[in-house]
Amino acid sequence: MGQQQLLLLVLATVIVGLATVAGIQAFEQGQTRANQDALTQTAVKIASDIQAKAKEPSQFGGGDGSVQTGVTLSELGYDASASASSLSGNGNDSGVYKAADGECAVNTSVVSPSSGTGATAPGSPVVVVSCASGQNHVAASVQGTEPDQIETAAVVLGS
Numbered sequence: 001m002g003q004q005q006l007l008l009l010v011l012a013t014v015i016v017g018l019a020t021v022a023g024i025q026a027f028e029q030g031q032t033r034a035n036q037d038a039l040t041q042t043a044v045k046i047a048s049d050i051q052a053k054a055k056e057p058s059q060f061g062g063g064d065g066s067v068q069t070g071v072t073l074s075e076l077g078y079d080a081s082a083s084a085s086s087l088s089g090n091g092n093d094s095g096v097y098k099a100a101d102g103e104c105a106v107n108t109s110v111v112s113p114s115s116g117t118g119a120t121a122p123g124s125p126v127v128v129v130s131c132a133s134g135q136n137h138v139a140a141s142v143q144g145t146e147p148d149q150i151e152t153a154a155v156v157l158g159s
Contacts, residue, residue, distance in 0.1 A: 032135065036154050038101035039131040043140035046097075046104060046129045047150045049076045050142050067142055069108040069125040073097045078104075102133025 050071055056062020061075070073080035073095055080095030097104045107128045127142040135157045143149040 032156060035101060035133055036136045036138065036156065039133055039136050039138040040140070040152055040154060042099045042101060042104060043129045043131045043138050044150060044152060046073070046076065046078070046106070047127070047140040047142045048147075050106070050127050050129070051145050051147075051150070054142075054145050065145060067125050067127055067144060069127070071106060071108065071127060073104070073106055099131070102131050102136070104129060104131040106130075 050067065053061075053071060053076060054063035054067045055065060058064045078097040080097045095105070107130065109126055109128070129140045129142070131138045131140075136154065137157065138152065138154045140150055140152045143151070
């Protein structure tokens with residue numbers, strides 16, 4: 001009977017240990033996903049601010065209904081005084097906005113005739129909001145002034 005009790009105790013210890021390891025891994029994955037969701041929310045918020053700016057009349061510094069190239073985070077009311085980091089890329093880099101969940105930057109480009117999609121006409125500007133934090137990188141592209149003209153993409157680097 002002593003051996004059976006000892007075997008049961010060892011088995012219970014192994015099961016509890018495996019459950020603890022599985023719980024820690026699930027928590028880490030949840031934390032990564034929560035950070036990615038927060039970055040996506042920040043990128044979409046900046047993208048909708050860009051759309052709102054585009055809808056303003058030009059007398060107030062807006063785009064008269066079209067998305068502008070060269071829009072900066074400072075013009076949208078974000079503190080973009082941080083120096084450019086890994087987010088600086090091609091296009092008109094406007095500085096880096098340090099949010100609580102990561103860093104964001106705005107880049108603009110023009111859709112070339114060969115890469116134009118059905119949603120975006122060739123020659124029209126596309127504003128890309130890039131946000132990053134640790135392993136998470138999120139991008140939101142603004143292709144027009146309608147809410148459905150914001151597209152997001154997320155990448156988790158490493159494992």
